[in-house]
Amino acid sequence: MNTYIFLPPARKPTGGITVLRQIADILHQSGRSVHLVARETGGWRPEGLEDAAPTMEWNDLFLKPGDLWLVPEGWVNALSPGLQARVRCVSYVQNWAYLFSSLPSGVQWHSLPVEFFSVSDPVARYVAQATGRPSLILRPGINREIFHAPDIRPGGRVRIAYMPRKNKALAAQIRSLLEHRIGTERVRWVEIEGMDTFGVAETLRSSHIFLMTGFPEGCPLPPLEAMACGCLPVGFSGYGGWDYMRQAEAEPRFMPWWSLREVPWSGNGLWCADGDVLDAALCLETAVGWFENRDEILPTVLQAGQQTADTYDLEAQRTNVLAIWKEMEEQ
Numbered sequence: 001m002n003t004y005i006f007l008p009p010a011r012k013p014t015g016g017i018t019v020l021r022q023i024a025d026i027l028h029q030s031g032r033s034v035h036l037v038a039r040e041t042g043g044w045r046p047e048g049l050e051d052a053a054p055t056m057e058w059n060d061l062f063l064k065p066g067d068l069w070l071v072p073e074g075w076v077n078a079l080s081p082g083l084q085a086r087v088r089c090v091s092y093v094q095n096w097a098y099l100f101s102s103l104p105s106g107v108q109w110h111s112l113p114v115e116f117f118s119v120s121d122p123v124a125r126y127v128a129q130a131t132g133r134p135s136l137i138l139r140p141g142i143n144r145e146i147f148h149a150p151d152i153r154p155g156g157r158v159r160i161a162y163m164p165r166k167n168k169a170l171a172a173q174i175r176s177l178l179e180h181r182i183g184t185e186r187v188r189w190v191e192i193e194g195m196d197t198f199g200v201a202e203t204l205r206s207s208h209i210f211l212m213t214g215f216p217e218g219c220p221l222p223p224l225e226a227m228a229c230g231c232l233p234v235g236f237s238g239y240g241g242w243d244y245m246r247q248a249e250a251e252p253r254f255m256p257w258w259s260l261r262e263v264p265w266s267g268n269g270l271w272c273a274d275g276d277v278l279d280a281a282l283c284l285e286t287a288v289g290w291f292e293n294r295d296e297i298l299p300t301v302l303q304a305g306q307q308t309a310d311t312y313d314l315e316a317q318r319t320n321v322l323a324i325w326k327e328m329e330e331q
Contacts, residue, residue, distance in 0.1 A: 001329050002033040004061065006071040006078045009040040015221050016072060016094045019119075019140045022314075023070075024053035026321045037061050039078070063087045068328065070117075074098035076107075079114060088328075092117040092138065096126040096240065097216035109133070117324070120219035120243035121261045136324050139243070141317025142224050142309065146197055149230030149306065150205040158291045160284065161190040161207035161231065163222065166214035170277055174211065174235075177281035178288075187288055204229035208291050211235050211284065215274040219243050223269065224312050227305030232290070232298070233269040234283045236276075244308050245271050248301045249286065254279060265311070268304040 005024050010017050020036070027034040029052055036055040061081055063069055069082030073093040082089040091114050093099055103109070109131045116135035118124035127135045162171055175189065192203055204210060210226030210233045217238025224244065226233045237245050242260055247253045248267030254276070270287055272279035290298045 003068045028053040076102045089114045094119045095218040120240045141314040144313045147225045147228035159207040160209045162211040171213040173277040228309035236274045265304045265307040
């Protein structure tokens with residue numbers, strides 16, 4: 001089975017494209033035939049990957065029976081070569097919010113001979129409820145050699161790292177709420193912006209808390225990377241984050257209305273409903289107090305974060321990818 005993976009154009013770093021390249025690299029290293037198919041020449045390429053899988057141009061693509069054509073959600077038109085060639089077409093849903101965003105007028109998923117991969121358990125639930133079709137779960141992975149905890153936890157004022165580009169207005173509201181409640185001298189805000197992977201990891205290691213303001217999300221990597229770097233994550237789940245997010249404080253914290261899969265780790269963060277800026281600020285206040293008072297719950301929560309991050313390392317991703325392709329090849 002030859003695998004072809006559509007590579008959307010990008011001029012700046014994106015987690016989704018990194019995951020596509022990781023999948024291709026894993027398949028290539030396993031001895032399978034795989035090509036990345038670039039819609040445009042040039043563009044951004046992620047760092048830290050062996051990038052062994054060959055890349056071909058869109059105009060050179062020629063699909064034949066028995067091939068697998070993988071396209072990320074949001075690029076429905078890119079399925080056309082696979083549909084025309086009547087090969088096995090898969091839509092990889094990395095963010096549930098874009099499942100319907102690019103469907104042409106009058107076209108429904110019901111009418112397309114397309115299978116689905118989902119990036120997380122919540123996304124698989126969404127796809128099943130929306131389309132009536134099951135999907136195999138293909139999770140991302142983080143590099144634990146880059147994202148790891150510091151030897152010594154940072155001292156001084158509690159440092160809160162966050163990504164301003166993720167729902168900037170809500171992040172500003174959360175900051176204002178927290179500062180009005182506890183003042184401006186107890187914490188230091190650290191912006192993660194314009195950094196490469198190594199810079200992000202260093203910033204997280206020098207911080208105590210990571211504020212997650214992004215949503216919607218399929219399986220958000222920043223909170224996982226923050227856990228890996230020894231931070232306490234706080235904030236929104238993006239819905240897809242509930243693949244691994246578990247509440248560290250039972251009351252009065254938010255819990256999702258749907259059932260969560262069983263996981264071996266305990267509470268790994270303080271999570272609130274998406275867009276709930278007040279609860280996010282209250283969660284932050286609780287987290288700041290844990291660090292200032294060296295609360296006895298803190299080591300347990302941080303250790304749960306390490307366990308969570310270990311479960312999403314590159315080896316786990318590799319095992320996941322190869323298991324799925326073996327299943328596809330046997331069908």
